[in-house]
Amino acid sequence: MSETPKGILDSVVKDPVRVxxxxxxxxxxxxxxARTALFNYLFAKHHNGKFILRIDDTDTARSTDESMHEIYTALKWLGLEWDEGGDKGGPCGSYVQSERKAIYDGYIAQLLESGNAYHCYCTPEELEEIRAQARADKQTRSYDGRCRDLTSEAVQRFVAEGRKPTVRIKMPETPIRVDDIILGSRNIDPATLEDEVIVRSNGMPNYNLTSIIDDADMQITHVIRGTEHLNNTPKQIVIANALGLNVPQFAHIPLVLDSSGRKMSKRHHGDLVAVNRYREQGYLPEAMLNFVVRLGWSYDDKQEIFSVDELIGKFDLARVGKSGSVFDIKKLEWLNSHYINQLDIAARTDAVIPFWQEEGLLNSSVEDRDWLEGIVEAVGERLTTLQDIVPQTSYFFTDAFEYEPKAVKKWWGNSEEKRENTRAILTNISQILEEIPTFDIETIEAAIWRYTDENNIKRVAAMQALRIALTGASFGPSLFDIVALLGKNEVLKRIPKAIAHL
Structure with a gap:
């Protein structure tokens, strides 16, 4: 009987942890x-270990420096600082795979010399014929190993033809045991595995070879990654065993799914899965961490909010589930709103200023800090993302806004009689505001209420008429906060403009 995941876990956390x-x-x-990075980070910190960032860029055709730096930026924004690798370096030499080819070449030579790997001279056309025949014969292997025992004459002929060989690892004839901290232990039938290409015809080693070599060279104790890598695991174990390398403990975490149960991916979901998208839209890293950690890990049904220190203290791979976790954007929005509201006004203002500036509402030099903090305080707990500050407050910075048609129809009126009544209300309020001696919230409120009550005008009708005149919308912060923050001159300029629109 195979060991339980907990039994496996209990036996593998004795050495200094390196992930x-x-x-x-x-x-x-x-x-x-991001979730993979977070789980590795938390596991390392929980066990006082090391979190290493390695760049797997052997796919030279698609790898770019821009993408590498974007990954650095996203991880640093999340607060997932690595101990070695990336742009920091460390004791294991280069942590960028494209700079480690000489190391891989040495191991490839060792595999060829020991007979655990061989050159394959099959052309793409021949490989397609082999695959087609395998499908017709309902074979699980799509390569038949025909180059395993080539004669020297055959090799010379292929070389003379200009064929560029790949290198394949020989799969064993006995079952391959895979121990997984989360999924448990299982034996893989070797009949289901073909001889894996470990070096491409251009001489570049592939993922399964470089990954397990680097894990051993960098003394990685645990490989925590998504279940999409599950099929790579037995192949990597075979390569490690053939080279006499230590095999790390594996922990495959469940897929992240959309609401329909489909895997979240760049191909199907685009920018919805991009971490930097959320940073640009004004999500806070604390909210992202709290959201991402619950995509597979659970602690209890009572606690929703965790500090990073709490996560480090509580994180345990035994609490990571096997089934996929659903990406719920509403949950992320709730978390983000919570963390925004936890910021004091000064910190919240610091956080939203870049969004005003990006929209061109505010220049690079912030001249009236108190006024900006007043706007943020007036908005209160209405922000789901920091970016929401722009549509909710743009009227403070400019009067170049449209009057919402539905609001106009409801509160200004859809008949000439009603519009004339609104003109009168706005005209009278404008005169009142022009005459009040002190333009503060208490004085403004008292003066307007006195006018509405003495003239038997519904307060809500007067407030909404004025709100639309000043902001173009029928909702938002307290009207009296808006009036005070805009200031007398701006208010007295906007009311006549609204009357003219009527």
Missing amino acids: RMAPSPTGYLHIGG
């Missing part, structure tokens, strides 16, 4: 990658 995040710099860091 790694190994993204390929072929695009942005996605939500699944």
